[in-house]
Amino acid sequence: MKTLFTLLLCLTIGFVKAQLPANELINNITFENLKGYADGYGTSLENPLCSGAFKNIADKNAIQVRMIKLKNTYRWPDGSTIDFSKRGSTMGKTGIVDRYTLENPATKEIVTLYVDPYKTDSIFYIPKGLIAINQEILAKEIAPYLSTIDEINNARDAYREQKEAMNKASNYIASSIGISNFVDRDNLLKVMTDTQATTDLKSYLFGIYILNKFYAMGKNITNPKEYALNKMKTAFVNFQKSNPEVETGNIKINLNE
Known part of the structure; x- marks a missing residue:
């Protein structure tokens, strides 16, 4: 009996761990080479956090990626998200730096964070008053969206029935993850460049792929690329059953090559 209990406990622990997001997802949204705390790091003009967001001001994608990392790397000590909307600028040692006024919603404590977006740190640290995001925190944040994706995947005709849900989940991924x-x-x-299939269908399948790649990484499912591709194939089959009148071009052929 004791052996059986131990086995069940191990299986339960393993299941819980499997539900945590993949390390790759954490790495995608946080600064590289993140270490522990450092006195004055990010909280003094003499030692700003160098995010690298504007290192190449012409690269809008790079700007978005670095800003997402800034907003996702850190959390309040209770794990809650940080509001970066109160942003100003001030003169630092080598030029203008961004000044963020961060207010802890629970304690009303203020942390002033100085960020130099024109330079990039080789090693990042945790400013005093904040903590680094971890798998457990991220799992709680993305749980509602993973549930939404389950509903989308289980819908009879997600193309027509789940547009609002897909938009909501996609907007979250675009703004918070990338x-x-x-x-x-x-x-x-091949799917996106099919010239005969309708634009709406291609956009729908693209959305299904993105949502399920995110889902797989959020659930730490092995081979998220294959998982997302299979979900897109299933979504296309279901789409054809419910919408036989819509032009699908060569998508069926391309998805099964």
């Missing part, structure tokens, strides 16, 4: 982290050219190119 769409580029889930785009696989080799799986999507």
Whole structure:
């Protein structure tokens, strides 16, 4: 009996761990080479956090990626998200730096964070008053969206019935995680460049792929690329059953090559 209990406990622990997001997802949304705390790091003009967001001001995608990392790397000590909307600027040692006024919603404590977006730190640290995000925190944040994706995948005709839900989940990924982290050219190119299929269908399948790649990484499912591709194939089959009148071009052929 004791052996059986131990086995069940191990299985339960293993299941819980499997539900935590993949390390790759954490790495995609946080600063590289993140270490522990450092006195004055980010909280003094003499030692600003160098995010690298504006290192190449012409690269809008790079700007978005670095800003997402800034907003996602850190959390309040209770794990809650940080509001970065109160942003100003001030003169630092080597030029203008961004000044963020961060207010802890629970304690009303203020942390002033100085960020130099024109330089990039080789090593990042945790400013005093904040903590680094971890798998457990991220799991709680993305849980509602993973549930939404379950509902989308289980819908009889997600193309017509789940548009609002898909838009909500997609907007979250775009603003908080970054769409580029889930785009696989080799799986999507032929579908997206099909000249006969309708634009709405291609956009729908693209959305299904992105949502399920995110889902797989959020659940730490093995081979998220294959998982997302299979979900897109299933979604296309269901789409054809419910919408036989819509032009699908060569998508069926391309998805089964």
